[in-house]
Amino acid sequence: MLEFFDCNVRLGRVSAPPPVSLPYNCEELAAELDRGGIVAALVYHSWAKEWDPAQGNQRLLKEIDGWAQFYPCFVTLPPATGETMPPAELAALAVHKHGAVRVYPGKHEFRLIPWNCGELLEALADASVPLLVERTETTWDDLAAVLSTYPALPVILLETSYRIGRRLYALWEQHPNLYLEANTYKAFWGIEDICAQYGAERLVFGTHLPINETGPAVAQLTYSPLADRQKALISGGNMRRLLGLEGS
């Protein structure tokens, strides 16, 4: 059986809930992840995205305390305004907690490029802390600039689409520090084609529970003809390596 590590889970109540009840707290999310056969997850807090990153991150740490299967994903901002933890401190905390950092340049109204986020990006790159960003939160040009300027920074692209292949492959030709959340890339035999060209090391498993179901992401891998070793990397091995959890 594959061991799934979900890189994209949201904790907390949201501004615009759908007309069904969602799992919002750790207990509900843990039950839902268990239902999907997912053993661990990188979690961010809705407060950090939709209200205040600093207090949202504090809330995140408080809520996941005692839940061994949850690792923190801190939402942060460009350092100049001093609204969030200084980049070096944040990077050290992320390393200590086996966590990662997530940014919302679109929603939080900044640019993910060196003049706006240089100190942050440099600190994360120095500490090899993964940076997660949703596809529609930044531009392809900005993403290419970050990958190029900080080749030691692992950047995980989330919430993509089956339509991005021509841009994605072009970036991968130049930037091995780009990683892709596999499931939102629903191109026909898409993950198999990526593995054939670039290897399984560039894909990570993510669901964005509780916005999305977990079953579709699980099925993408359980029904894959990829080798067991490759599927193990995608389902959790790559994410564990990026978070320094190998062997734990």
Place this chain on the structure above:
Amino acid sequence: MKQNSQLAQICFAGQPIADELVIDMHAHLGPWFAFPVSHAGSPEAMLQQMDALGIDIAIFSPHLAIGPDYQEGNRQAREAHEKYPDRLWPYFTPNPGYPWPEIEQEIRRGADDGILIGFSLHPGLHGYTTTDESLLPLYEYAETHELPILSHEWNGEPIDDLPPMKALAQRYPHIQFICAHSANGWETMEKCVEAAADQDNAYLDLTGSIMYYGLLEEMVRRLGAEHVLFGTDIPFIDARSQVGRVLTARLSDDQKRLILGLNAQRIFDLPRPV
């Protein structure tokens, strides 16, 4: 993991759905201009995925037919069916921008060959609406011959045809109307359910790339599993996530069986592959 569903366990084990009838009632064929399609969307690549998942039959309309050349596209469909007659069944895809006599001739050819099982409409791509007068002969033909119609643009931008679908379903009771991509969002689902509610000959198809938490269950709760159809869009997108969504849904296995194939079998009445 805590799931009692036998069909969910099949998904977690990555086993083909061997003991159930699975009909993908919304597939395509071939390459597409906007993004790369693996193996150029060949029938063989489709069948490889269908076999891995346990999909018995795919009912499809070639990308060429929904794009610039419906005639050549329908010929491609015929060729694929002739090569894999028990697995790949074509919709006839008309483009009402061309004269009806030309379309009718193509339809009659399909009927004579015994492969006319339904129509696939793509108003957005072909530049019409489902209420265009040019479609009236097609509706009359479908009503007379009791042929289902799948339309990709009953809902959403730039054409919102849901009210027309409800009116058409009432006007043509012998046509089974299928609304594509009905689960692509909460608002879309609610509009589609409203349009299909209390209409015996209206169905919603699940095809789409975004699979929101709890949406399928809510659709089934409001409309009933008898009016929800499994479709994947292969090779436009991958089929595996859609299979995973249905197999692991918070529904009974009997409801999943209806969605996966029994409802489509009631509509299309196709022979099950040996």
